Amino acid sequence: MKKLINAVENVLSESLDGFAAAHADIVTLGDERKFVQRRSLKKGKVALVSGGGSGHEPLHAGFVGHGMLDAACPGQVFTSPTPDQMVAAAQAVDTGGGVLFIVKNYEGDVMNFAMGAEMAADMGVAKVATVITDDDVAVEKSTYSIGRRGVAGTMIVERLVGAAAEQGRDLAALESYGKDVNARTRSMGVALTSCTVPAAGKPTFTLGEDEMEMGVGIHGEPGRRRVKLAEADAIAAEMMGAILDDLAPKAGQQVLLLVNGFGGTPAMELYLMCNAARRILAGRKLLAARCLVGSYVTSLEMAGCSLTVSLVEDADLALWDQPVHTAALRWGM
Amino acid sequence: MKKLINAVENVLSESLDGFAAAHADIVTLGDERKFVQRRSLKKGKVALVSGGGSGHEPLHAGFVGHGMLDAACPGQVFTSPTPDQMVAAAQAVDTGGGVLFIVKNYEGDVMNFAMGAEMAADMGVAKVATVITDDDVAVEKSTYSIGRRGVAGTMIVERLVGAAAEQGRDLAALESYGKDVNARTRSMGVALTSCTVPAAGKPTFTLGEDEMEMGVGIHGEPGRRRVKLAEADAIAAEMMGAILDDLAPKAGQQVLLLVNGFGGTPAMELYLMCNAARRILAGRKLLAARCLVGSYVTSLEMAGCSLTVSLVEDADLALWDQPVHTAALRWGM
Numbered sequence: 001m002k003k004l005i006n007a008v009e010n011v012l013s014e015s016l017d018g019f020a021a022a023h024a025d026i027v028t029l030g031d032e033r034k035f036v037q038r039r040s041l042k043k044g045k046v047a048l049v050s051g052g053g054s055g056h057e058p059l060h061a062g063f064v065g066h067g068m069l070d071a072a073c074p075g076q077v078f079t080s081p082t083p084d085q086m087v088a089a090a091q092a093v094d095t096g097g098g099v100l101f102i103v104k105n106y107e108g109d110v111m112n113f114a115m116g117a118e119m120a121a122d123m124g125v126a127k128v129a130t131v132i133t134d135d136d137v138a139v140e141k142s143t144y145s146i147g148r149r150g151v152a153g154t155m156i157v158e159r160l161v162g163a164a165a166e167q168g169r170d171l172a173a174l175e176s177y178g179k180d181v182n183a184r185t186r187s188m189g190v191a192l193t194s195c196t197v198p199a200a201g202k203p204t205f206t207l208g209e210d211e212m213e214m215g216v217g218i219h220g221e222p223g224r225r226r227v228k229l230a231e232a233d234a235i236a237a238e239m240m241g242a243i244l245d246d247l248a249p250k251a252g253q254q255v256l257l258l259v260n261g262f263g264g265t266p267a268m269e270l271y272l273m274c275n276a277a278r279r280i281l282a283g284r285k286l287l288a289a290r291c292l293v294g295s296y297v298t299s300l301e302m303a304g305c306s307l308t309v310s311l312v313e314d315a316d317l318a319l320w321d322q323p324v325h326t327a328a329l330r331w332g333m
Numbered sequence: 334m335k336k337l338i339n340a341v342e343n344v345l346s347e348s349l350d351g352f353a354a355a356h357a358d359i360v361t362l363g364d365e366r367k368f369v370q371r372r373s374l375k376k377g378k379v380a381l382v383s384g385g386g387s388g389h390e391p392l393h394a395g396f397v398g399h400g401m402l403d404a405a406c407p408g409q410v411f412t413s414p415t416p417d418q419m420v421a422a423a424q425a426v427d428t429g430g431g432v433l434f435i436v437k438n439y440e441g442d443v444m445n446f447a448m449g450a451e452m453a454a455d456m457g458v459a460k461v462a463t464v465i466t467d468d469d470v471a472v473e474k475s476t477y478s479i480g481r482r483g484v485a486g487t488m489i490v491e492r493l494v495g496a497a498a499e500q501g502r503d504l505a506a507l508e509s510y511g512k513d514v515n516a517r518t519r520s521m522g523v524a525l526t527s528c529t530v531p532a533a534g535k536p537t538f539t540l541g542e543d544e545m546e547m548g549v550g551i552h553g554e555p556g557r558r559r560v561k562l563a564e565a566d567a568i569a570a571e572m573m574g575a576i577l578d579d580l581a582p583k584a585g586q587q588v589l590l591l592v593n594g595f596g597g598t599p600a601m602e603l604y605l606m607c608n609a610a611r612r613i614l615a616g617r618k619l620l621a622a623r624c625l626v627g628s629y630v631t632s633l634e635m636a637g638c639s640l641t642v643s644l645v646e647d648a649d650l651a652l653w654d655q656p657v658h659t660a661a662l663r664w665g666m
Contacts, residue, residue, distance in 0.1 A: 002525040002545075004602040004638060006564045006609075014565075015601045018608030022592075022624040057600035077601075192335040212335075231339045232347075259355075264597040266633045267390035268348045268410075269337040275351030276339075291355040295628070300599045301636060305337060331663055 086116025419449025437483030471548030
């Protein structure tokens with residue numbers, strides 16, 4: 001295992017310490033490193049809390065800040081955070097408007113966030129609502145999920161709902177909007193290599209020199225099929241085909257396109273995939289109104305990428321363009 | 334070779350097309366893709382032009398925009414751009430204030446930018462001055478360089494000089510400031526894996542399962558020595574030791590710290606390295622006034638990172654904090 005780490009058991013804590021120090025203008029670290037929270041909270045605003053296993057950075061801690069999350073609860077690598085983390089985070093960031101949990105659809109996360117919500121309600125900590133993301137069209141059921149997996153589309157939900165929260169919308173409205181954005185968002189990924197979880201010390205899966213995993217999950221879970229490595233255009237065609245067949249947009253529809261690297265993919269390849277995906281959108285008479293390219297929802301050092309399409313209207317784009325100030329996404333301020 | 338590409342000969346052009354489309358609000362692509370330029374130019378401002386071999390993205394095209402570069406000339410992967418690219422770029426972005434070339438110290442780049450400057454002057458295109466960056470402390474002479482190599486510190490020069498240019502400083506002042514910033518900036522890198530140039534189709538070098546290249550260059554050039562893989566703290570100690578011994582800062586000095594991933598390194602590891610580097614700075618009573626962590630000056634999908642330290646004063650920090658609006662670095666607007 002080749003990693004820039006010290007003792008395996010300290011990877012998360014040392015990384016969180018580095019993150020909090022590097023972005024001390026934006027975030028602070030909660031007690032016992034249970035959560036990362038926004039340095040300045042806005043009185044009465046609904047607080048957005050997300051989290052999940054680590055190893056997907058910058059998701060979620062990198063999206064804590066103005067216009068996105070109020071707190072993120074990091075679990076160990078590819079392991080759900082525990083309910084006490086969510087309770088502590090909710091307590092720290094609720095300023096009276098209630099708390100919205102944004103949770104990727106994996107059994108462990110869904111269960112632990114639900115327990116956290118229940119505990120927070122029982123303890124009178126905060127009123128909590130939950131949005132579960134399940135944007136991955138690759139498979140209907142997976143290693144860690146009942147139903148579709150929540151993957152890169154989660155950051156689009158976090159961003160749009162985060163912008164709406166800054167405008168003062170209430171908890172019910174944000175819950176409804178989050179579910180709506182999730183329902184209009186689809187993703188699919190491909191892996192060219194595996195990743196290695198530090199505590200495991202060996203690759204999560206193995207791929208032959210000429211193989212790729214089409215429809216891979218963000219923990220290296222199996223996708224639709226293992227196939228021979230193909231050209232970028234063919235890969236983009238299969239992923240965009242699955243996404244667009246599922247979304248079934250009308251010609252002329254505006255979309256937001258996210259080309260997401262899994263951690264080990266050069267920017268050159270991501271922009272090349274962006275070019276391929278945009279040509280497919282144009283061929284279907286769809287307008288890429290906004291395009292985000294980068295490694296935002298990763299699987300440690302896995303090589304590969306995912307494509308995400310969200311159907312958007314002018315009102316969504318207006319929210320997208322509002323100021324955002326997080327470690328990983330920043331504009332307008 | 335596992336890459337998200339189509340035909341090898343189209344990697345650069347397809348990637349540039351995707352980049353220009355994704356960031357159409359910031360950049361446009363010059364004729365024959367000779368350069369990427371800022372969409373809106375500022376009359377009379379000194380124009381900053383950089384460039385070099387591709388494969389280091391987001392450097393340089395990702396730094397074109399307000400507060401950094403006016404144009405970037407991309408060569409093929411790890412290959413210098415040609416002088417006609419620099420002439421065309423200078424012609425496109427000069428608005429009367431002259432042009433400053435920022436060039437990493439590699440023989441091909443230095444020669445081609447010098448020829449470009451001469452041609453631009455002869456043709457009456459623009460008055461050109463040049464800053465050469467050579468921040469890599471690892472080796473005094475390398476595969477492609479006479480003297481030290483220009484590596485990740487180049488982006489700090491581009492940023493600080495870019496901010497100063499927005500304030501209206503003249504060409505001579507910016508040339509002088511750029512050389513000054515370069516002289517106060519040192520970097521060193523480590524590679525855990527090689528990268529593969531698409532046209533070569535095989536890894537640039539090979540490393541054993543338990544080996545790393547200490548002091549590696551950003552094209553996979555040899556560094557100081559090939560050694561057994563070590564813990565992050567030991568790696569950080571060697572790199573920071575070399576950097577700080579060379580810079581010899583006084584206690585209490587403010588520094589800018591850049592923890593730069595080479596393309597295949599997870600964010601978790603970069604933040605862990607950031608944490609390690611910051612402890613070393615604190616131990617030497619140096620203040621990390623700003624800290625930037627991410628994959629900014631890459632070597633395709635190479636795993637590893639570099640550390641860069643710039644000695645800075647309040648005036649530099651004030652420039653650093655000015656608005657910047659590029660594909661890869663953005664704040665304040």
